[in-house]
Amino acid sequence: MAPKRPLESGDPSLEGKKPKRGFRKDLIQKAKVKKEYAKIKAREQQKDDNDDGVNSQDEAPKSQEEEPEKMHPTRELMLKDEDKAQAGAGTGASADPTSDGMRRRTRRPGYYDKQLKKAEERKTESEQRTLEIQQRREERERRLAERERFKKAMAKTIGRDGKKKLGRESTILLDKVKRIMEK
Structure with a gap:
């Protein structure tokens, strides 16, 4: 028996997209970034509050200087982690817990330690x-x-x-x- 012909009126784009796999990892990663960003933001606010009480006159020049320094929290984390990794590579295993809980490049996992x-x-x-x-x-x-x-x-x-x-x-x-x- 011959296969059925598709309808001429049917659109090939209506067949339905397959759902994208691995979305949970993305969501988890985004949540971690948001959490870390909130921590950094809270720290910055605390610094600003402390600085407001001390120097209310120098507020305008400081805000102009800080704007170019601000970077995305993930980039900030990456830079911190690379610094830690380079420092840890010289001394061996670093005892500091990672800032965002992810594994670093320098750590070689013991794949089968439990086994x-x-x-x-x-x-x-x-x-x-x-x-x-x-x-x-x-x-x-x-x-x-x-x-x-x-x-x-x-x-x-x-x-x-x-x-x-x-x-x-x-x-x-x-x-x-x-x-x-x-x-």
């Missing part, structure tokens, strides 16, 4: 289990060998005529009692 830790724990547990199993096996073999020696020794206590040799039997039984008392 490696779990694997190490599993490995030590399995080694302990194998060690315990081996100890139990050796103990079992030792007890079996001891039992066999005891049987052979008791078999030797019976003489040629079928009577028990009490001297031999008493030493064997005495050794057995001593071992039991040690435990």
